[in-house]
Amino acid sequence: MALAEESGRSRRGAAHGGRAVGQLGASPFGAQRSGGSVISPRLDSLGSDGAAVRLGIMGGTFDPIHIGHLAVAEQAREAMQLDAVVFVPTGEPVFKKDRDVTPAEHRLEMCRLAVESNPAFDVSDIEIRRKGNTYTVETLRQMRAHYPENVELWFITGADAVASIVKWRESAAIAGLATLIAVTRPGFALTEQVKDDIASAGPFDVRYLEATALSVSSSDLRSRVANGLSIRYLTMARVRDYIYEHGLYGAASARGKAACCDAEASELNRY
Ligand code: DND
Numbered sequence: 001m002a003l004a005e006e007s008g009r010s011r012r013g014a015a016h017g018g019r020a021v022g023q024l025g026a027s028p029f030g031a032q033r034s035g036g037s038v039i040s041p042r043l044d045s046l047g048s049d050g051a052a053v054r055l056g057i058m059g060g061t062f063d064p065i066h067i068g069h070l071a072v073a074e075q076a077r078e079a080m081q082l083d084a085v086v087f088v089p090t091g092e093p094v095f096k097k098d099r100d101v102t103p104a105e106h107r108l109e110m111c112r113l114a115v116e117s118n119p120a121f122d123v124s125d126i127e128i129r130r131k132g133n134t135y136t137v138e139t140l141r142q143m144r145a146h147y148p149e150n151v152e153l154w155f156i157t158g159a160d161a162v163a164s165i166v167k168w169r170e171s172a173a174i175a176g177l178a179t180l181i182a183v184t185r186p187g188f189a190l191t192e193q194v195k196d197d198i199a200s201a202g203p204f205d206v207r208y209l210e211a212t213a214l215s216v217s218s219s220d221l222r223s224r225v226a227n228g229l230s231i232r233y234l235t236m237a238r239v240r241d242y243i244y245e246h247g248l249y250g251a252a253s254a255r256g257k258a259a260c261c262d263a264e265a266s267e268l269n270r271y
Pocket residue numbers: 058059060061062063068069072090093094095134135136137156157158159160161162167168169183184185186214215216217218
């Protein structure tokens with residue numbers, strides 16, 4: 001992996017200790033509200049000790065989450081020295097109205113299962129708790145309002161998502177809320193034209209990152225499950241087990257065929 005390019009306005013330099021989220025101490029700042037956490041129980045107090053913190057935000061429909069999402073987040077964390085990455089599954093994704101999206105509670109739970117072994121990763125249900133269409137600008141505003149200034153927000157996207165950002169709600173406002181990390185994704189070229197379009201849509205600070213290519217997609221996983229094909233190695237074993245346990249993506253009818261291939265991996269509960 002190599003950092004291909006860095007562009008845009010400069011950001012405040014900060015020393016980052018590379019602390020994992022589990023090591024970030026609790027404090028009065030961001031104390032949980034009586035009704036529960038604001039971002040997530042582990043992340044609410046981020047930055048409360050005044051130290052500079054870089055929080056990566058991985059937004060997605062995650063229907064289902066797979067190794068492509070996880071690898072992108074991990075490589076962005078490493079390359080940009082993010083202290084933590086929070087996965088934020090969408091409530092009602094605006095660009096997916098053409099198909100039935102799996103209920104949010106399933107997508108949320110699969111995200112939780114997928115990230116639980118990484119101490120630098122966590123999941124927030126902030127977009128699911130917010131009713132109506134999900135807009136990233138609102139999520140970033142909520143996070144900005146919650147965290148002190150020493151917490152920098154870094155929004156991680158694949159190349160396809162960043163190319164469409166100019167069409168997102170209040171895209172210019174997003175530029176003022178977060179640094180964007182645009183990670184290359186197989187099949188989606190980040191052409192100079194795309195970069196120019198983004199630059200003309202607002203004063204975005206975009207860091208282009210060449211990550212290890214993983215040509216895996218949620219739609220392929222859904223299709224494989226529906227057709228009784230194995231998704232072993234394409235997502236975490238716990239996520240795969242969850243899909244079969246809950247009969248997602250037509251898994252109930254396909255279970256017998258795929259289960260014979262997956263039984264061993266389920267026992268190991270790894271890949
Ligand atoms: P997707 O539906 O593309 O997520 O949504 C990505 C984010 O864009 C979410 O946070 C949405 O709320 C936000 N959005 C979309 C449209 C409009 C607005 C906001 C608005 O505010 O108006 P997926 O689950 O499909 O993918 C999640 C991320 O992972 C994406 O950035 C995608 O590009 C990336 N990805 C990969 N990157 C590298 N290699 C792979 C990948 N598969 C997915 N194999």
